[in-house]
Amino acid sequence: MIYLELFIGFLIVGLFSFGGAYAAIPLIRDIVLLFGWIDEEVLTNMIAVSESTPGPIMVNLATYVGCSQAGILGGIIATFAVILPAFFIILLITVVLKKMLENKYVKAVLNGLKPCIIGIIISTGCYMIFKNSITPVFQTSADWLAPVITIILSVLFFGFKGVFKKKMSPIVLIVISAVLGAIVYGIK
Amino acid sequence: MILTLFFTFIKIGLFTFGGGYAMIPIIENICVDRKKWITHEEMMDVTVIAESTPGPIAINCATYVGYKQKGIWGAIAATLGVVLPSFIIIYLISLFLNNLLEITWIANAFKGIRIAVGILILDAGIRMFVKMKKKAIPCVILVCAFAAMMLINVFAWNFSSILLILIAALISLVIYLIQGSPSEKGGE
Numbered sequence: 001m002i003y004l005e006l007f008i009g010f011l012i013v014g015l016f017s018f019g020g021a022y023a024a025i026p027l028i029r030d031i032v033l034l035f036g037w038i039d040e041e042v043l044t045n046m047i048a049v050s051e052s053t054p055g056p057i058m059v060n061l062a063t064y065v066g067c068s069q070a071g072i073l074g075g076i077i078a079t080f081a082v083i084l085p086a087f088f089i090i091l092l093i094t095v096v097l098k099k100m101l102e103n104k105y106v107k108a109v110l111n112g113l114k115p116c117i118i119g120i121i122i123s124t125g126c127y128m129i130f131k132n133s134i135t136p137v138f139q140t141s142a143d144w145l146a147p148v149i150t151i152i153l154s155v156l157f158f159g160f161k162g163v164f165k166k167k168m169s170p171i172v173l174i175v176i177s178a179v180l181g182a183i184v185y186g187i188k
Numbered sequence: 189m190i191l192t193l194f195f196t197f198i199k200i201g202l203f204t205f206g207g208g209y210a211m212i213p214i215i216e217n218i219c220v221d222r223k224k225w226i227t228h229e230e231m232m233d234v235t236v237i238a239e240s241t242p243g244p245i246a247i248n249c250a251t252y253v254g255y256k257q258k259g260i261w262g263a264i265a266a267t268l269g270v271v272l273p274s275f276i277i278i279y280l281i282s283l284f285l286n287n288l289l290e291i292t293w294i295a296n297a298f299k300g301i302r303i304a305v306g307i308l309i310l311d312a313g314i315r316m317f318v319k320m321k322k323k324a325i326p327c328v329i330l331v332c333a334f335a336a337m338m339l340i341n342v343f344a345w346n347f348s349s350i351l352l353i354l355i356a357a358l359i360s361l362v363i364y365l366i367q368g369s370p371s372e373k374g375g376e
């Protein structure tokens with residue numbers, strides 16, 4: 001029953017994604033691979049699209065995975081499930097438990113959650129870079145362009161940060177990477 | 189009033205690229221400065237709450253503002269409003285993207301884009317780490333989570349990152365109960 005799977009899967013994502021969209025990406029990746037809905041490559045495409053379109057990235061990604069698995073109804077169910085926990089927790093905090101976040105046990109739990117999630121995000125980022133830039137070299141096609149593109153993009157992105165003291169917008173990086181990919185692989 | 193909330197949040201959802209954090213200044217501008225729906229302090233509060241609760245940050249803010257204005261129906265209207273534009277956009281894209289990927293230069297562009305996605309995720313993780321208060325226990329949890337997640341990915345182990353998060357929360361809680369209060373100040 002795909003609808004139920006989508007609902008439960010994205011409810012869990014909505015419930016555990018402390019820290020916004022980037023905390024949700026490893027969780028969504030987990031669930032998508034666990035259920036075997038889509039492979040890593042397609043998911044990475046979807047993440048890119050979700051970052052480049054308006055709206056919350058987590059919601060975009062839920063809509064996208066849902067629609068791809070079970071049409072518009074799947075999209076509605078996944079989107080609904082991912083926002084449900086946030087909606088109710090905020091209501092709960094606003095209406096009854098104003099002091100909940102100051103409770104020492106809640107704080108102790110959050111103190112463990114947050115660094116763990118940061119570790120998971122950094123790890124997922126490293127692994128995705130590895131998967132998309134190093135692994136292609138060892139495939140039959142021996143794609144040496146991927147590591148080259150990785151280095152160019154990293155230098156541009158982190159260099160921009162160093163020089164201009166502000167972050168390059170994700171959309172700008174995605175556009176640059178698209179142009180670079182189209183040109184470099186096009187010439188080859 | 190409910191309709192005003194709904195349409196205002198549609199506008200917010202439609203014109204903010206880059207996810208939840210990009211929305212916060214826009215929500216502040218519209219809901220605090222122009223419409224005076226909530227005060228500046230409330231906006232600060234909700235941002236802090238959003239960081240300690242799961243789910244999309246934009247949803248947290250929309251639910252809060254909606255509830256403050258018009259109770260539960262306001263919360264529903266604002267939340268639906270902020271989600272609706274991106275839902276429609278992603279639904280349309282999901283119909284066409286697979287066909288587009290059969291065009292060679294677009295497929296090439298996405299090879300580049302997938303590399304950029306990894307860099308963006310790594311950068312988000314690093315930025316969260318930089319903001320984190322660097323105490324011994326959280327740092328140990330972070331490193332362990334990083335290592336565990338790396339092993340899970342590389343060896344394709346069947347171990348959910350959610351389980352990892354729960355373990356971290358439990359460990360942190362147990363340490364707190366044993367030690368008393370290692371983190372009385374600054375629960376971040």
